[in-house]
Structure formats: structure tokens, C-alpha cells
Amino acid sequence: MPQKFKIHPAIGIARLGDSDEFYLAPEEAGGLPIECDKDGNAALSKAGNEQPIVKFKDSQKRVKKQAARFRVFVYDGGSPQGRELKTGEIFQVVLQKTGQLIEAELVDIEWTVYLANKKSSWYQFQQLDGEHGYAPDHPLRNADLTDPEARQKLIIDPGPQSVNYADPQNRRAEFRKGNNPGYAQSFPPPLKPNSIDTLGEIKATQQNNYNRLIVLGGNGNSGSYKSGFEDPIIRHYANNEGWFDDTSDGPVTAQLKYKILSIDGRKVDAKAPTQFGTVAVDAPAWVIVGYPAYAPQIIDMITMDDVLYDVAIRNFAYDTYLYGQEPFDGSQPPPKTADELAVWRETSQWNPNYYP
Numbered sequence: 180m181p182q183k184f185k186i187h188p189a190i191g192i193a194r195l196g197d198s199d200e201f202y203l204a205p206e207e208a209g210g211l212p213i214e215c216d217k218d219g220n221a222a223l224s225k226a227g228n229e230q231p232i233v234k235f236k237d238s239q240k241r242v243k244k245q246a247a248r249f250r251v252f253v254y255d256g257g258s259p260q261g262r263e264l265k266t267g268e269i270f271q272v273v274l275q276k277t278g279q280l281i282e283a284e285l286v287d288i289e290w291t292v293y294l295a296n297k298k299s300s301w302y303q304f305q306q307l308d309g310e311h312g313y314a315p316d317h318p319l320r321n322a323d324l325t326d327p328e329a330r331q332k333l334i335i336d337p338g339p340q341s342v343n344y345a346d347p348q349n350r351r352a353e354f355r356k357g358n359n360p361g362y363a364q365s366f367p368p369p370l371k372p373n374s375i376d377t378l379g380e381i382k383a384t385q386q387n388n389y390n391r392l393i394v395l396g397g398n399g400n401s402g403s404y405k406s407g408f409e410d411p412i413i414r415h416y417a418n419n420e421g422w423f424d425d426t427s428d429g430p431v432t433a434q435l436k437y438k439i440l441s442i443d444g445r446k447v448d449a450k451a452p453t454q455f456g457t458v459a460v461d462a463p464a465w466v467i468v469g470y471p472a473y474a475p476q477i478i479d480m481i482t483m484d485d486v487l488y489d490v491a492i493r494n495f496a497y498d499t500y501l502y503g504q505e506p507f508d509g510s511q512p513p514p515k516t517a518d519e520l521a522v523w524r525e526t527s528q529w530n531p532n533y534y535p
Contacts, residue, residue, distance in 0.1 A: 182270050183254040185261065185462035186433055191247030193379070193468045195399040195426065198241035202232040203248050203393075205475040208482075212245060212475060219246060219393035220386040235473060242399065244379075247466050249392040249431055251288055264288075266388045269440065272458045280444070281456065283437035286345065289457070290392040291434075292466065293339035294354050294378045294427040299367075300333035304417040321420055331365070335378060335423065338362035342383040343436070344390050354378040354427075367423045370402025371411045378427045379468065392433075396468030397425025431464040501533050 192204050203213035203221060211231035214222035221229040235243055252261040253270060264270070264285060272281050302309060303318045324330050338359040340352035352358070355377040356366045367375055375397070382393040403411035405421035413419055439447055439454040447454065491497035496515060 182272070183462075184264065184433075184435065184458075184460040185252050185254065186249050186431060186460055186464035187252050188247075188249070189462070189464050191249055191394065191431070191464060191466045192245070193247040193394050193396040193466060194245035194471050195396050195468065196242040196244035196471060197398050198237040198239070198243045200237045201244040201246045201395055202235075204245050206248070209476050209478045213248075215246070219248065219382050219384045219391070235471075242471055244395050245471070247394045249290070249394070249433075249464055249466075250389065251433055251435070251460055263389055264435075266385065266390055270437075272435075272437070272456075274456075279442055281437075281439055282441040283439055283456065285435060286438050286455065287343050287436040288383075288390040288392075289341055289343040289434045289436060290381065290383060291339055291341040291432045292381050292392070292394055293429040294337065294394075294396075294466070294468065295429055296335040296378065296423070296425065296427045297333075298426075299335075299423055300330050320418060323420070333367075334365050335367065335375065335425070335427070336365040337378055338364055340381055342381050342392070344383040344385045345436070350383045351380060353380040355380075367402075368404050370404055370423060371406075373400035373402045375400050375402070375423055375425045378425055392431065394431070394466045394468075396427060399470075400425050426468050426470065428465065428467040431466050433460040433463075434458065435460065500530060 188206065194204075200217075201215070201219075203215050203219065205212055214230045214232045216222070224230055232243075237243060251264045253264045253268075254261040255270075266285055266287070268285050270283055270285065272283060273279070274281060299320055301320055302313050303320050305317075308317065321330075321333055324333065337354040337356070339362075340354060340359065341349075342352050343349055356364060377397060379394070379396040381395070384391050384393055401422060401424035403419070403421040403423075405411055411421070413422075434457045436455060436457050439456055441447060488497070492501065496519070
């Protein structure tokens, strides 16, 4: 049976820092950041458990970066949580063009990440404005620049970068100015007090035959190209003309490189040249590079699951048991839409037997 592949976490959080050292982001609710080596391999106890970080600054008192670690999971109808895909593991994939069923052995994973920062060319931040789109007259950042080409240059765009573990020369790539030949990069002009020439880097790493991706963000630099009286100066908590910073975000995708073992059940001739192929991971991911924060073990009182459940109840009649007795008395069908639910609420009582 063909298997599904997904990148986890779906949204990874990296954080800025001015140190060359880093640690791994927490990967469970209420979890602690994870100690790792310079390649991003987690520090393990004698029992094989990953160890939490204890120092957030290096010997020079510089802030360590937080790295986002990404992994590929396979889903084959067994556990709903899936399992991490391991190098050398046998899996099946259907070729989209031919419909052939391929039995394959995982050789490597090629990761591609595209970090960028469009803040300076975007709309001004005004609390909750923009949640449902911006009005045509919503003010822009750096509105004094009206030429489309000039506004395009406000975007920090180093272009996408790819890495894989099998090629030692391609295990690391930087989102640095000048490090993407053939791509029309866009970086800010010289800034005060700190110029920006990179948004970070990515590393392909392998631990216990699991190929993983490490994403590191920028150095925590910010500055302005304004040179007028009193410039550079901070005038607003969120919107400041001429300023750039090296936070960023962008998509994370992956290609599985495999060795073909059989095609439609027919084993490949052992004497024939080895055949390789690639398949895209079904579910990509996203990485967000934010500012440092140091209380990951304190979780929100209201989780994302709470929010989605509440929306489903209020707008999609997800759990009608809250509003009355089930099963219904048959005088009317169960509500299916938000309008039907609103009418039903008006004529129903809360269910006294419901407990959250």
C-alpha cells in the first residue's frame, strides 16, 4: 500500500541570536529546548534520551540561536502518529506519471528552505487589522517609496537554498548576500546601526540513521537607511520608516531520494545498473524565525485545539449535544449549517447532562 510522507513539525520556530552556538527548539507542549552539537545532533543521556539545554549564552555572553529541527514521518495505516523515516528503510511509492508501484529503499533526503522578510514592503501593523485582509486604503510601510521596483527592493530575499546529507559538500547552505549564484537576490542598503547581509543558514544532519534538517535564523541585527536629522531613530513600537530586521519565515519542502528495488512487484535485476528516483514529501512545513524567548515550558491556557473546537461548535454545529437532548425527537433534522444551528439554539435548552 502506498505510504504518505509529512514533514514535522508543521510549523517550526527558530530564534535569533548573535552567537555561533545554538540549541534545538522544544518539540512537545511544555517541553524544554534541547542541547545539541555544532551539527545539530541532540545530546543524549546514557539511556538515549535527549537532554535539555542549561545555558542560553555562550562563553562570550552572546545569545545562542534556537534552531528549528525538521524530520520526515511516514504514515502507512498503522499508528495515526506515524513514525520517523529512517535511512535504509523500505517503503512504497506510486509514480504519478505511470501509475507504477515502486518498492524503494531510502538513500537520502534533500531539503529546500526559502527564508525571506517582506515586512518593510508590507502594510503597517495596527493590532488586529489584516486578519481578514487589508482595506485598499490601509497605510503601507515606507509609503514615501511609490515606485514598484523600489518597493520590491524593500524585501529581503536571498532566494531558496537546498541541502542533503549524502554529499558532504552540500550539507550546509547560507541565506547570505552573494551566496545564491543565478538568483536575483534582494538585500537592504547599508544600515545604521547594523546592516543585514544574511537571514541565517540550513544544515542537513544525520543521527542514528535519521536524516534531519536544522534551520538557523539571523543574528538579531536591525538598522535604518534613513540619514536625516536624528536618524536612525525609533518612533513607534511596531512601525518605523526605513528600518529592517533579520527575522524571517518561509516554506520547508523535501524530496526523498530512493533506490528502486522492484517495479509493480518485479524485482530489479541485480546485475543491472542501480536505478534511483525521487518523490516529493506530501505535506510540507513552515519555519518562523522570531526573537529570543525563554519560557517554553509555560504553555498557553487556551490551546489551538481549544480555539478550533470552539469555532467548530459556534459555526459548524460540531457538537449539538451541548444545546439539547440527543437523539433529536424527530420533529426536525439535526442542524447542519450555522444558520440552522442558530435557529435551533433559539428553541433549545442547554443540556444539563453535558460536562466539559
